[in-house]
Amino acid sequence: MMGATRERARWGKGATRTAPVALWCRRWIGTLAAALCAAAAGCDAPEEPKAYAALAPPVAAWPRLTREQYKAVVTDVFGDDLALPSQLEPDASIDGMFAVGAAIATVSNRGVELYEDGARGIARQIVEKPGRLGDLLPCGLGSRDACLQALVDRYAPRLWRRPASAEERTRVIAIGQKAGTALGTDADAMEYALAALLQSPHLLYRAEIGEPDPEAKGGLRLTAYELAGKLALVLGGGAPDAELVARAADGTLNDPKVLRLEAERLLKLPTARRAVRAFASQWLHLDGLDGLNKDPTIFKHFSTDLGAAAREETLRLVEWLVFEQDADMRDLITTRTTFVDRRLAAIYDVPAAVEDGFGQVTLPASGVRRGLLGHVSFLASRSHPVSSSATLRGVFIREVLLCEQVPLPPSDLNTSIPEASSTAPTLKERLIAHMLEPSCNGCHSYTDPPGFGLENFDGIGRYRSHDNGALIDPSGTIDGVNFKNAVELSAAIADNPNYRKCLVEKVWAFANNRRPGKGTHGTLERLEDRFGDEGMRLRALLLDVVTDPSFRRLAVAKAAP
């Protein structure tokens, strides 16, 4: 199945589903060869090279690390056996994406205190574990000062994603010396110096200062260190490793070839899974699942840990598609493969694969559950506590999967839908009645039909054939495509051109901590075309996004009047 789907995906934008060989010809042999190929194998006629709008780089943003990124950086540098702070300044979210919200996130006074407490707690654990600081504690370099200098030189490049300047170095060392003198031991000196590194804005914020861009006259590009830090966060979710720091230090990272090699290397590391999980979690709004709540008198399969399990299911599927299968991302919507624990398996009414933890299962071909739209993470979170919601599910499909805008209802609008009756017993029929009101029709006729296709799943995601005693009709239409049930709905969404476009926008936004703007229109169009050409593979898209000029270029900020 996967093979067939992948085959389906080797189409470029505008190729209108021509044979994959035609795309291969275009991409690798070029126009002339493509013409020959067309003569020999029936390929399409070569197209004129497509012109894309030029990039207008964004201004610097200085995004704040998300809580998960902060913790990952500490873990990457000092190990995963530390008790990390449970409370940190909450992340800001834009379009459900913390990576985008990070660009506008600030730190409150309370947040400063939390970071300070967290940094001191981490520093204390580091010095308390013998040997963790190697030859720095006990100090084996001759003097406390030498050890403090080495501490800054050793850890700042990974924690701050650049070496400390001479002035910064002196300041941190002074903090350590002062603490050592006042409290009496090398451990105290190290602890305070480490705490200074860990609560520095240079760790908490990803710098975008830039330097003159030799390829764009009058423009800026990220410095090699800034680029390394950004790359590490996007493709690894944490701190740059030593090799990446070295490429920044020798200045080669801004060479597009080196950048690509580094990106390819990073995508092969285990930390890439963490980054992809972070992206998927934000893209698919999975972070709210911890608070999933359902009426226990209605949904007997509900448990307080269901939300976390549901999120894990979706993340495992994404991880498997991306890293084990290198799959077409449309498979996320249409696949019958998933990963369930015993409770999720019970909800799906399929045999679990393992007694404890998550196991891979294949959903029945004869069923209507497919891919993400069949996951509890989506079905239950886009429902009410007591019932399903075709509207909430439709809004998710429109906004999150297709990047379409659904206007908020006016504040004075009557949002209650008609009660169930003998003429309209099912939710679908009640919503259709609701749509008859002109003030409701505009939005509901847009959001609800996709949700109708999922009405065979109740408010927690269990299959049902009837609603309120009446047979459910899961048919509908989305953007002119008719579907009979959830299977056909999933296929329609996967093949919707906006799905590909949307996924490119989301990845670009995640990588660049920004919403796409007018200046990136051409960039996104080009990335989208390549994404299609490359079979809609997420790893390839990530690679294209981080090696695209839009990843490293900045606009020169205008001087304040």
Add this chain to the structure above:
Amino acid sequence: MFAAPAPAAPFSPRGPRPAALAHAAAALWLCAATAGCSDPGREAVDASASVDGDASVDRVWPWLAVIDTMGFTRQKPIGVAPGFDLDGKVTTKPEAASCKKLDLTSPDGTPGIDNEFAKLVPLIEQSGIGALEGLIQSTINDGGIMLMMQIDGLDDEVNDPDITLRVRAGKGVPLLGTDGLLIAGQTFQLHQDSPEVQGKGHIAGGVVLAGPFDILLPLVVFGVRYDLDVRGVFVRARLEGRGRLVEGIFGGAVTMASILDIAQKGAADQKNLVELVTAVVGGAGDLDPDPKTGECTKLSAVLAFTSVNGFLFEDTGRSPRPTP
């Protein structure tokens, strides 16, 4: 240890088979009074279980009904109770063959019902052990009683003249729903000592009737394992979609000796409990009188049950805990 008992001869009025489920009730009752039982029956869960497995495409999984509720059947009104005619005769007058116990009539009017335990239920409740049903339920919820039934040879869910009911036992901790009962659709693990017992039967009007068969069931109550020896078992239940059995009853016979044996095992050093069990159950036998003493050696009993549908790891062809 869990080998099935010696094959029982086809049911004969001359060889009555004592009821079974009083056996379980006694075990539960006794163990309920045994404070501080640990739970060695539980298995440590392998947290390192890896993600793998390969489900077959649209394989038809065997239907599996797992009992999620079980309770005593009672006389309502006096003289009427559900059950089966275990000894093949209708006893309306005191006879030595039934130790002077009279048969009951089923709610649908069928005479000759052997369900002597139903007569004991009020006595059990009055003797302060009325929480026994709650204990049975909690034992089901803990996985201590995990009875599973599968119907083989099913051609028609409404009327099928020839089916085989397979009864097995599971182990492990079942998943519970918000109503405190086993959730449907979950996957269970077969007990390593599960009996492999089959009873022939049929389906008429959507109601399954199968038996008789003998079975030795593993039960774990507060960590103490009992092997429940049930003879001449019959099962009747209404079949709902996907193998779910509802409105079911499960009846058979158990020896008085084994009831006392379990009582002694469960009561440990609390002799008064053994005396209490003897007082309540002793002399209540209604089947298979001893030729020498004339005392009935077996007690008929019927429990009512409902079930949820589920799956077995073993039926999926996958190990629930793969080798790392």
